[in-house]
Amino acid sequence: KAQNESDERALLEVQNGISISKDSLFKLNLRFRMQNRFGLRTESGEDLSIEQTDFRVRRMRLRLDGYVLNPRIQYYIQLGFSKSDMDLDGGSFAQPIRDAIIYYYFNPNFYVGFGQSKLPGNRERVVSSGNLQFVDRSIANGVFTLDRDFGFFAYYTLPTKGKAQYQLKGAVSTGEGRNPSPGDNGLSYTGRIEFLPFGKFKNGGDYSEGDLEFEPKPKLSLALTLNSNQNAVRARGQLGSDLYAKRDQKVLIADAMFKYRGWGVLAEYFQRKSPDPITRNSAGATRVVWIGKGHNIQLSKMISSKSELALRYAEVRPEDEIKPYESQGDEVALGFSRYLNGHRIKLQGNLGYGWANNEWNLVNTSNFWFGTFQVEFGI
Amino acid sequence: KAQNESDERALLEVQNGISISKDSLFKLNLRFRMQNRFGLRTESGEDLSIEQTDFRVRRMRLRLDGYVLNPRIQYYIQLGFSKSDMDLDGGSFAQPIRDAIIYYYFNPNFYVGFGQSKLPGNRERVVSSGNLQFVDRSIANGVFTLDRDFGFFAYYTLPTKGKAQYQLKGAVSTGEGRNPSPGDNGLSYTGRIEFLPFGKFKNGGDYSEGDLEFEPKPKLSLALTLNSNQNAVRARGQLGSDLYAKRDQKVLIADAMFKYRGWGVLAEYFQRKSPDPITRNSAGATRVVWIGKGHNIQLSKMISSKSELALRYAEVRPEDEIKPYESQGDEVALGFSRYLNGHRIKLQGNLGYGWANNEWNLVNTSNFWFGTFQVEFGI
Amino acid sequence: KAQNESDERALLEVQNGISISKDSLFKLNLRFRMQNRFGLRTESGEDLSIEQTDFRVRRMRLRLDGYVLNPRIQYYIQLGFSKSDMDLDGGSFAQPIRDAIIYYYFNPNFYVGFGQSKLPGNRERVVSSGNLQFVDRSIANGVFTLDRDFGFFAYYTLPTKGKAQYQLKGAVSTGEGRNPSPGDNGLSYTGRIEFLPFGKFKNGGDYSEGDLEFEPKPKLSLALTLNSNQNAVRARGQLGSDLYAKRDQKVLIADAMFKYRGWGVLAEYFQRKSPDPITRNSAGATRVVWIGKGHNIQLSKMISSKSELALRYAEVRPEDEIKPYESQGDEVALGFSRYLNGHRIKLQGNLGYGWANNEWNLVNTSNFWFGTFQVEFGI
Structure with missing residues (x-):
């Protein structure tokens, strides 16, 4: 069985894909992954006519993992080619590079990285988009995630005598997100601690959604991340x-x-603060730092060896100071996943309801139902 | 000898290229293809000074084909990286994804697809750009083709007792072309029937230009496509x-x-209709749906085992209603192809004449001669 | 030991990477390379506060080399995916294709190419960015290089009786740089002669910076390039x-x-001329052809079998006619390189000082110190 892919290290053991290696001098794994989807969103909670269709290649990735010279010197490169992958939904220039990082392992418990990759932020983000149990991450992730950044990374697992594990993760990075231009802005500092009181999850399951491994004993990971992004230039940090x-x-x-x-629970709580969050240009237009709180909770159960049901409830709540500019949002969703080859090949169906400003009644025109069917296919 | 590549299914047997497989569990073929060209266009039919040079990498493609888990579950991914491939000649954002589709085979005669690929439209388009006998498709294809779209596809070959074959192809798709954004537009419905009275062509030759196989007995494919694109937002559908x-x-x-x-004939007839084809913005500017008729006919003869001569005559003729906005266009072209390794490595020279509004005399300033030399190179 | 990569021919022998071959019918080498960097630039020579950080994936390349049908028919394709690679630092559209060229070898001493690749211009440019001893090329290269172009290329090594070698290189190309659109501009003609009085360098060392081979006998290459770019549309030619x-x-x-x-010297002298270099639009705005002179000189010494120190001094000096628009620039830099696996995996540190208009005193506000740390990682 293939190892679950992680976005915090190179994936050295693959089941399929091109894998070329030479003694302990060289290894290259070449893999790809795509997500094709068909989604619908209604006009409102009451009016079920279709306001929007979402019918596209959502993700299309090429991934290279391996080592050179010595198994201690590893690399992980991920390129993305869909419109969303390249940030062309809203952004102005094409960004195919998602991850491009070199790792050096001092020992199996301590390694450092230099390059572009995911910051050690919220779990839902660090879980690879290939290991999700819903077709998209939650609205709370959308507002509060630390996403990817370019910089120096360090990962340390504390040696302990018992089963319990402590993991420390840190990064010093640009704070401006993927593929920044040279600039004169301050840096971003991230620290994270994870505590696994009952020991390691099977097959990296603390960073893969859904209990596809049917953990025979309870497993738990608790984590706390703090990030300070100085002189940030974007409304949501990275x-x-x-x-x-x-x-x-x-x-x-x-x-x-x-x-x-077979049961799984993923819970996340977020808070962003910024002194003086409102910025204005000379013409009086306004852009604000998204300050406030949010959470996401997902409960899931494998209903057969390959099928799963999952429930999500997520919310984002702006601080009073920016309420003229940003709305409270809530979503609930029900997800069904059929795992044909673990997370690598799966069929997913999501149904949900989203509402704004705490007004969840169906007649509100900014509320909507949504349904999405997605096929994930990768090696 | 390598199988001719098709753009309507995965290519499982390759002669060159990287091909990795594991029993019947996994297969990945990795291939590339480029087209480098040098072209010239004159100022007019009479004035032979150079108005335009066309000197560039016209196409640069990477292609992944194969199956995972089971030979019934196939995939076909094609990325394109030239300026034209990414629609950056006229378009505003980079689109490297050309094809990204997953197929499921119920049996060898019936398979369905989900993703982005070519609609079952005109033959000249569905023939891979790697299997053309001219360096570009015709002006009629440019105006009327259904191109690629994202959606659901189905392909069925009717079982018959004799040699004759019937093929049915259909698609339900966004109707907005490659890499659409989420939107609220209607869908596009495409149906196509093909009739091969004398049976299958050698090596997929009904979707490859030029009779490189020297069919010993006459082979014919006749086809009809109907497409209805609802709430289309672009002037030529996709x-x-x-x-x-x-x-x-x-x-x-x-x-x-x-x-x-060694003889080959490719013939196509097109018609597009739209009620109320003229659209205006508030400033009074006009954009029109390209309604009208067109055709393309190509006649070719292999003059040796590896060389071919081909002749093309194509025309596009707008309806009276849009004549203030779109012109009639005609082109004739003579093509020579030297197939060094079938269509995979070939040298091509094209010479032609194009004229507008039925005024084919040489003095007309919108007429022109053109000549193009192209090398296709791929594996 | 792997052959040094050249950007003027396909790389057929690789140490690592995916290399697939079949008799003398087919070869494909697949390689990648990335450069991750952290750089700082001060406000001025005196004020050492940070004006700019340069913290990013500077280069990310995929490279395909090989032959098809016959070892005489070779190809070399290089794609680049970083923001800089795609010219998105200043340019307006994504350009992943760097090299896409097909070579035909008449004999080992004479080959021609058709496609997009580096013009036979200054040595510092033609040296692959993977074989540099500083993290970036010099400011003189930035102003005067011929860079890449699309066209016809020819390379000829004169047979001689002694050790001395003469190499002739020429190109006819669009003159508009990478990935041009069809246009009506004149062509660019480039000729270059190289003289190696003491014979060939080890392992292609005349196109790789630093004497990693420790040449036991002195080796020298002297070269002269002339380029005439007609009807050029860009301020610095390509x-x-x-x-x-x-x-x-x-x-x-x-x-x-x-x-x-272990000692190395690289020296370059540049001059660009243009009649009437100043162009104006109807609103009176001005853009000028960068005419003037420049030079770059690099002196290096291997201080151990894997470590090197290098010193650079480069200058660009505009002609009087364009001095209102372009400034004189100078830079000196000290470079340390640690070659872990030749140029393929190396750590580099650069420290330098740049000044404008011949005013090198530290108080001048347009002067600056810079420091850069870079990891190159490739196969």
Whole structure:
């Protein structure tokens, strides 16, 4: 069985894909992955006519993993080619590079990285988009995630005598997100601690959604992330439109993963703070730092060896200061996944309801039902 | 000898290229293809000074084909990286994904697909750009083709007792072309029937231009496509600039391929209709649906085992209603191809003359001669 | 030991990477390379606060080399995916294709190419970005290089009786740089002669910076390039912003490489001329052809079998006519390189000082110190 892919290290053991190796001098794994989807969104909670169809290649990735010279010197490169992957939905220039990082392992418990990759932020983000149990991450991730950044990374697993594990993760990075241009902005500092009181999950399951491994004993991971992004230029730190002035931003994230006999719980809590979050240009237009709180909780159960049901409830709640500019949002969703080859080949169906400003009644015109069918296919 | 590549299914048998397989569990073929060209166009039919040079990498493609888990579950991915491939000649954002589709085979005669690929439209389009006998498709294809789209596809070959074959192809798709954004537009419905009275062509020759196989007995394919694109937002359905308002569009295509002892005939007839084809914005500017008729006919003869001469005559004729906005166009071209390794490595020279509005005399300034030399190189 | 990669021919022998071959019928080498960097630039020579950080994936390349049908028919394709690679730092559209060229070898001493690749211009440019001893090329290269172009290329090594070698290189190309659109501009003609009085360098060392081979006997290459770019549309020939009118441009380059027992010297002299270099649009705005002179000289010494120190001094000096628009620039830099696996895996540190208009005193606000750390990682 193939190892679950992680976005925090190179994937050295693959089941399929091109894998070329030469003694302990060289290894290259070449893999791809795509997600094709058909989605619908209604006009409102009451009016079920179709407001929007979402019918496209959502993700299309090529991934290279391996080592050169010595198994301690590893690399992980991921390119993305869909419109969304390249940030061309809203952004202005094509960004095919998602991950491009070199790792050096001092020992199996301590390694450092230099390059572009995911910051050690919220769990839902660090879980590869190939290991999700819903077709998209939650609205809370959309507003608060630390996403990817370019910089120096370090990962350390504390040696302990018992089963319990402590993992420390940290990064010093640009704070401006993927593929930044040279600039004169401050850096971003991220620290994360994870505590696994009952020991390691099977097959990297603390970073894969759904208990496909049917953990025979309860497994838990509790984590806390703190991020301080100095002189940030974007509305949501590493993401979002450009602010009219630089602002310091701080993000706190607490999250947990629990798995036991096919049951899974993923919970996340978020908070972003920034002094003076409102920026204005000379014409009086306004752009604000998205400050506030949010959470996402997902409960799932494998209903057969290859099928799963999952439920999500997520919310984002802006601080009063920016309420004229940003809305509260809530979503609930029901997800069914059929895992034909683990997360690598799966069929997914999601149904959900989203509402704004705490007004969840069906007649509200900014509310909507949504349904999405997605096929994930990869090696 | 390598199988001719098709753009309507995965290519499982390759002669060169990287091909990795594991029992019947997994197969991955990795191939590339490029077309480098040098072309010239004169100022007019009479003035032979150079108006335009066309000197560039016209196409640069990477292609992945294979299956995973089971030979019934196939995939076909094609990425393109030239300026034209990514629609950056006229378009505004980079689109490297050309094909990204997953197929499921119920049996050898019936398979369905989900993803982005070519619609079952005119033959000249569905023939891979790697299997053309001229360096570019005709002007009629440019105006009327259904091109690629994202959606559901189905392909069925009717079992018959004799040699004759019937093939049915259908698709339900977005109607907005490659890599659409989520939107609220109607869908596009395409149906196609093909009739091969004398049986299958050698080596997929009904979708490869030129009779490189020297069919010992006459082979013919006759086909009819109907497409209805609801609430289309672009001037030519899946292609073209954005209209100022949505319009329903219907396209009828009839085409045929005939091959016998090195001779080949490819013929296509097109018609597009749309009620109220003229759209205006508030400033009074106009954009129109390209309604009208067109045809393309190509006659070719292998003059040695590896060399071919081909002749083309194509025309596009707008309806009276849009004549203030679109012109009639005609082109004739003579093509020579030297097939060094079938269509995979070939040298091509084209010479032709193009004229507008039925005024083919040489003094007309919008007429022109053109000549192009192209090398195709791929594995 | 792997052959040094050249950007003027296909790389057929690789140490690592995916290499697939079949008799003498087919070969495909697949390789990648990335450069991750962290750089700083001060406000001025005196004020050492940070004006700019340069913290990003500078280069990310995929490379395909090989032959098909016959070892005489070779190809070389290089794609680049970083923001800089795709010219998205300043340019307006994504350009992943760097090289896409087909070579035909008449004999080992004479081959021709058709496609997009580096013009036979200054040595520093033709040296692959994977074989540099500083993290970036010099400011002189930035202003005067011929860069890449699309066209016909020819390479000829004169047979001689002694050790001395003469190499002739020529190209006829569009003159508009990478991935041009069809246009009506004149062509560019490039000729280059190289003289190696003491014979060939080890392992292609005349096109690789630093004497990693520790040449036991002195080796020298002297070269002269002439380029005439007719009706050029860009301020620096194949590069730069668009001029308001076309201008003929001529570039002369003289360069040399010397290596002996770990010492290396690379020297380049540049000159660009253009009649009437100033272009204006109707609103009176001005864009000028960068005419003037420049040079770059690099001196290096291997201080151990894997470590090197290098010193650079480069200058660009505009002609009086364009001095209102372009400044004189100078830079000195000290470079340390640690070659873990030749040029394929290396750590580099650069420290330098740059000044404008011959005013090198530290208080000048347009002067600056810079420091850069870079990891190159490739196979």
